Amino acid sequence: MTSIEEPVQKGLRPVRAEADDTVEVRFTVNGTPVVLDLPARVTLADALRDHLGLTGTHVGCEHGVCGMCTVLVDGEAARACLLFACQLDGAEVVTVEGLGRPDDLHPLQESFGRNHALQCGFCTPGFLLSAYDLLNNEPEVTDEELPAELSGVICRCTGYRNILTAVSETRAAYPEGIPEPGNCARRTLVGRSGGRSATVAEEHAEPSDEPARTVEIVLPEGEPTIAVQVDTALDVPFDEVWRVLADVHVLAGCLPGAELTEELGEQLYAGRAQVAVGPIKLSFHGIARVLEQDRETGTIRVLAEGQDTGGARTQADITLRASATAAGTDLRADAAVYLTGRIAQFGRALAGDISRRMFEQFAESVRQVATTGEAPQQSHAAPSAFRMVVATLVDRIKRIGRRRGGE
């Protein structure tokens, strides 16, 4: 049995705040150091959901009975609704987002899926973290003790049998202790209610209202939200295409909805971009740095970071490669895109489709500019949401048709 020798919290600093003041709190969430300024009465559950955009932590009864909001605090399960965020100064928090990656789930998550231990899924994050705490701290627990040990979380679908089976299976599979949470890495966290980024960019950096202007572009260490790869064959000679790629101003003009506003020197540029999808309108302000621009290999690599006033944030590592072919030029785009905030709540596949569609529009603009030598039309307008969504849907329907036809 793991004994808990150390006092729970060491990082607590003395604080005094009036009822209408805010309290600064610094803690770590899923491996990311964050700093928040909050009224003292804001619970950890609300801080995670509203201020950090981590909506995997569910809120049910809000007085400690149902267990939906269970997270790990310094390695032990705790009710996020029974903790004021300001009390967690110096603490380490793990939420369900930190437990596993979508493409590499934690064994507990695998087991829950395999055993149909999640029905509506509302209680699942709470059960996962409660079960993780149990198996991690008390691995000698028996099957007979499981019902009582897991009674701190309530399942509305009454799927307890399968939940117990899932936990029991995981325990049996890892008698030496279950693996650590697998998705704890530095990343950008942005609240749903907008405002500034809450992530500490550097160890002691103060958060700024315009972090994009003052900090270097640091990509998160975790897996990208979307990886896009687009190949387009252009019927234009390589030299013409490279002329577009070599001039950052022209290049930016080819991006749908983008506009370059300022040159900051050292290949750093400020700009804005608008994206509209259905009712969602995002207006990003951000910076981009050209890391590489090599005519020999036809490669240009750009890091970009943008923040929307509504709290969405995107970061991207984009590489464009142009290579001469007999028919003209092949333009290949590789992009790792990191999304946070409400934009990340898009379906992953749809966001990927839209990103791909934007690159296709971009390639078409490059072709136009390379051919005519003129600035692309509508370069400063947001890409048509309607056209984009319709094209995406048509594309999907075609793909489904192909798959069916192939069978």
Next chain:
Amino acid sequence: MKAAPFAYARPAALSDAVAELVNADGGGKVIAGGQSLVPVLAMRLARPTTLVDINAVTGLDALRAVGDRLEVGATVRQRRVEHALESAQVPLLRLALPWVGHRELRSRGTVCGSLAHADPAAELPAVACCLDAELRLAGPDGERTVRAREFYAGAMTTALRPEDVLVAVSFPVAGPREGFGFAEIARRHGDFALAGVAAHVRADDAGDVSAATMTAFGVSDRPVTRDVTGLVRATGGDRSELVGALDDVVRELVDTDGDAHASNGYRRRLLRALAAREVAKAHRRAVRGTAEVGA
């Protein structure tokens, strides 16, 4: 449901914590784990003007043996006590802790917090009363010690004044010829008890019962303790005989009227059965001569 706004103070010294409470002029409330307090705030049954967080106060997180007593500081979490080597010397505490809420609550909840909150159906106040624990209180006039059996004045009412902080509780360490029992009945594990009992029996070297105590909780507005030495001697600690022998004591102890969960008569039957079982267990352990935890 969200708590109403409050001023928040997290001092580093005990004297500052007391000063905050004095300044709050009756509107202050101490928070350590908050596992009982925050729900009350969330439902706005309580609206303190100032919340004094004592987690940064140095020295309150000590869990240590002091002479023949185990001292548990105000910010020591229940789960830490549950697993700490030191607390094995107080078997009743170890027996009772798994009944306190759920693991998710014990990870933040403190032993002293539960004692100070004084819920009539809570486990730890009963343990403190059964063992005759001592509570150390700090106020503007300095520190004073109050015995647990004199600490409780009613439901959620204690000897704590609005400007006092409960800084530590000390439990007597068990000797080799002491036995303990603890059990409760709740609708779900971790919920507050419909009825519960803590039992303590001490035997002398010859194996004769020298003292027997039981504390009932969940059946009155505070934990109630009775000396049952005579009854245990008369029955020889036999469980089935104890059921009948405890009838009068139980009748007197259960003084709540029925509620939505259990009638007065049902609570009496629960308590009688639980008390007979746990006193018999405590007797067996005491006579066997090893202070041990577990069945």
